[in-house]
Amino acid sequence: MDSKTLCLAVLQRGEASGYEIKKKLDAPPYSHFQDTSFGSIYPALNRLAGEGAVEVRAEEQEKRPDKKVYSITELGRRRFREALQQPPGEDRLRSDFLFLLFHGDLLPKERVLALVDQRIAELDATVAALADCCPCSGKPLHDFLLELGVDHYRSSARFLRENRARLEQMLSGAPARAAE
Amino acid sequence: MDSKTLCLAVLQRGEASGYEIKKKLDAPPYSHFQDTSFGSIYPALNRLAGEGAVEVRAEEQEKRPDKKVYSITELGRRRFREALQQPPGEDRLRSDFLFLLFHGDLLPKERVLALVDQRIAELDATVAALADCCPCSGKPLHDFLLELGVDHYRSSARFLRENRARLEQMLSGAPARAAE
């Protein structure tokens, strides 16, 4: 999904500033299936405003720069629904971790295992964080996606834990070529 | 990982043409954690050749354009190991499917469920395909990554299967606004 559609997705649930949109996109469940940066959101909002898909209202603030609060228009809603109508593209994962793991035979065994352990710890932390904010938001789909995320991170951690010993054996079998 | 590193990764396991590199990157396990296109591979190979990280040899073929067979140089190997030394970036998933699912309340219930069923079928097919090529390649890490992939796709399918009914209830609760 491009940045414009992402902005519409957030605005369709309520008005927000660019900064707030970014915060929401950085939080679960959005963070589970896409990425964004300010450098793409601010231009996207300007383009959307130019096209009439969103409206801007400047909110004055004391001791802070004005906040530009965006709200979606009828045109914006229509655009967003049209985007949802499109057949979804394939999932794409970009994982440096798996790439490294695949080339573990070129790395010191200790580094690979440390990477795996770190990954397991991160996955556990993510699961814990999601479980915290999970209880219930009142929004069923929101919670559903959160649960899906928990399941995914938990499964990944489980696999790594259950297969760590085997991996260690593999890495011992073909002796590690130490980094130059 | 950028296209250059990806090319080095493949070439480090043996010489290949640009076309063959793309084929390998499109197959598991590479396909599980990255994407590429000819438009990025061919320029990447040219740049690598310019930098001396790979060497080219033109292989004449009858009734086909010449094949440019690339092989990695010592410099290339060093570059690749250096790339592996870098701390890995975070995983990033881009999933239109999950995006749609999250906004299922704006879609006809039937469409969402159809999407889910289709996804389950795709996941099953992927698992079956991986299981086929899985038995053993002789390369332990290769098989390990394949197993990791199988586990992931299988877990995802299981979650969707186990929660499909609940999802259906959710979508019935808040009546679907049909697409305009």
Added chain:
DNA sequence: CCCTCCATGTAAGAGGTTACATGATTAT
């Protein structure tokens, strides 16, 4: 007859990332 596989590349354009630019407030 049409599609897919083989085989290489370019060019234009879209899109996004990163760094820069600014600056007060609040929490540690």
Added chain:
DNA sequence: ATAATCATGTAACCTCTTACATGGAGGG
């Protein structure tokens, strides 16, 4: 003190995607 949060944006850069260009072989 120092870091993080709030708050917006631009500009350069980089990278990739998409479409175009070419064309024979072989299977359905």
